[in-house]
Amino acid sequence: MSNFVSSSIGKKFFMSITGFFLMMFLSVHLTVNLLLIFDDTGVLFNQGAHFMATNPIIKIVEPLLAIGFLMHMIYAAYLTLMNQKARPVSYNKVDQSEASTWASRNMFVLGTLITIFLVLHIMNFYWKLKVTENPYPAVLIGGIEMEDTYSLVGGLFRTSLVYALIYIAGAVFLGIHLTHGFWSAFQTMGWSGNIWRKRIELVGKVFAILIAVGFSIIPLYFIIRF
């Protein structure tokens, strides 16, 4: 097992399996978050957020998600360091722009920017909901008392243009990271024969655009609408 983990394919395998897991999380997270812009009363989004916060299956998945995020980040840092050690003369000195995309050459930089975004993001919402206190009082929907997550999210974007722009930047970095990450995860799993390569690349680009545009629309909506 330890041989596999330290082998080149083992390292890539861990990056891609945790990457797949994160892509599934992002799809669910975006779907729930889009409820923010479909109902200005906040009822739909508050119900969605309440379901996600109380559902027993999600409660099991949440710590796994945290471990997945951490493994993906720690492994990426480790791999980048190892690659630099093994390659003292930087490839950057050679023009690689023909052979690879900008995203593929800057996965670590993009990942670091996304991690910085994520720390701010967790402090904005998760921390206030789970650790300190939501400044907005709880609401009663269908006889159930729940957190007013809608006002927490909407309040941030309505009052802080800086944060709204940080969220748009985070979504764009994530999208660029995924243009390479999606394809790369499939390639590592061996699902990328000649016929499938172009198709997976295309699906990856569509997924990356959906994630970047989908997450950006939310702060944009609050800036323009309110």
Ligand code: HEM
């Ligand atoms: C407009 C953009 C976004 C909004 C409005 C948003 C909203 C939220 C909210 C309200 C929570 C707290 C949920 C709860 O604990 O009840 C949360 C948690 C979280 N978000 Fe986001 N999010 C956005 C973008 C992102 C992006 C781009 C990522 C990934 C890079 C992300 C990753 C997470 C993670 C890891 C958590 C903690 C786990 C969880 O509670 O599910 N979010 N988000």
